Amino acid sequence: MKKENITIYDIAKEANVSPATVSRVLTGNAKVRPQTMRKIVEVIEKYNFRPNSLARSLLYKQSKMIGFILPDINHPFFSTLVQKSEAHALELGYTSFLCNTMNSSENESKYLQSLIEKQVDGIIYLGGRINDTDTDEDYAEEMKNVMKRIPVVFVNGQMAGVDAHIVRTDEESGIIKLVELLINLNHKKIGFVGGLKGISSTEVKKSAFIKTIKSKGLEVKEEWVLDGGFNIESGEEVAAQLLYLRERPTAVVCVNDLVAIGVIKVLTKFGLQVPENISVVGFDDVYLAKYYPPGITTVSQNYDLLGQTAINILVDLINEKEAEKETVVPTSLVLRDSCKIYSE
Template identity: 85%
Template sequence: MKKENITIYDIAKEANVSPATVSRVLTGNAKVRPQTMRKIVDVIEKYNFRPNSLARSLLHKQSKTIGFILPDINHPFFSTLVQKSEAHALELGYTSFLCNTMNSSENESKYLQSLVEKQVDGIIYLGGRINDTDTEQKYADEMKKVMERIPVVFVNGQMTGVDAHIVRTDEESGIEKLVELLVNLNHKKIGFLGGIEGISSTDVKTNTFVKMMNNKGLDVNKDWVFGNGFSIESGEEVAAQLLYLKERPTAVICVNDFVAIGVIKVLTKFGLKVPDDVSVVGFDDIYLAEHFPPGITTVSQNYDLLGETAINVLADLINERDAERETVVPTSLILRDSCKLLSE
């Protein structure tokens, strides 16, 4: 049988059961003996069977549940975005499963399979493998197999070879705004700290930083562009390295607000004042950015709009309505007190 032409009657024939029994398995409306269910499920999985719209309308009641897969619930970017997204999903009548992978690809695969088995209506995917600049083929194949069964929306990520619907913030524009701000404050010696090479958010931000510096006719000092993570601790580490340099930048752009907090902590510990001695800016506008002294100038990811847009796109896919293949949400500059105007 050709995979694309499979019907519940073909499933029933191969499993040696009635179409009504297949229907009961798909809808979960009546008990089916475990041995019989296993036979039917094996055939369904063999062909990656997904009923067409007519069959679904007759046979399949939506579960009205969606899944969130994210790498680290402790990170304010992910927790805030899920909170905003989940609130909007509830307004549309969807409840949620939250899958925290703890930065493990193995856990990502487990959760993907679990959400398929739970028959969620759709999946919002945040971070993890969709943030790898180079996609591993096995993960691309796994994702495509899942997407044959369930709609998936990527947020701030993509996978090579996977034709997914993507909702993302305009990170390039955010970095452009930060460079423009610092240049307008007469800074010419600007560094970029934090992140990990090979992670798309780092690569996009670093490349945009270099491009903007070149456009402004400013040199990019490679000694001022480095990082080893996204945490406060990694920010402390890069700031410590900065202290040992013979020449230091007058301003640094950090890959996110956590790194900016770590940088400010170490600079302050060793007697440097922010912004009097060094201007420090972040990215994301997490809730701590406003309250961590002196108040961090940063870029807002527009969590409300980003979460609402991702849920709306997923709901459109679930209900087989047309949806934009890629939606870009604007970022905005948030001015606080961590930058200083230099005298010319």
């Protein structure tokens, strides 16, 4: 017999036992007489037998595969988080399917069905429909049907009516830290830019911003709170709007680092220096934030801990163990050179 073609049935034939007995030895789920076990183990070792993934899934009722569903692999928040999560999953013996929906709910549904058909053991869900502040009833129903079959963990999101396990970063605390930093640097005219209405991460950050500004006795000016999006281009667009204001803020909090890069790019292009003329801070601490001049002060999403926590909870659910329903991962302030003391 060729080693690479060995099957459970070959092992059983040479050891003169049934395939079911070989399966019991491989799983360790039932008693096998010591002499019979020794005979089977000798044959297994003789051929260096390793059951393939399909065989393992039949034996252990697990495929040892998990799925990741995310809206945009180009966005460094998602790509970084998946990288950290996937590395930890591999350490625990799980391989991954990566499903990039390209911000399409239709694609999300296709991938959900595909992952079920591939018999993954569980799904990590990032962004997309779980970030909508108003949950679509059909999407919620679809998600509940999926969760009846396999465990799902939401990261930084939720769905009304869906009793999911959630892992999230403390985005509210992160925004509070940024605002308090700017106020301590003597800024009294502070804006908030980027993001989209109806997206939970935007609403959480914007609400925390407004609440903190008001709690410090400062004014929230509507023209300093500008929606736009989550990429560099949207940062450029909101910066252009800031340039046309009769009275500009002395500092702006951006919904993420990509928006901050776009804002700095346009402000610099039109002769405003960061942070000498205006302070700019971001959120996420993506790789570019450290290296885009002058170095962006931001909030770290704590990717390692966030990814590891999501995977650990999913694996616990796969193994039918108890797991925290909602876990909050702390954020931390990362000080760089894009903000400074404001002197009137």
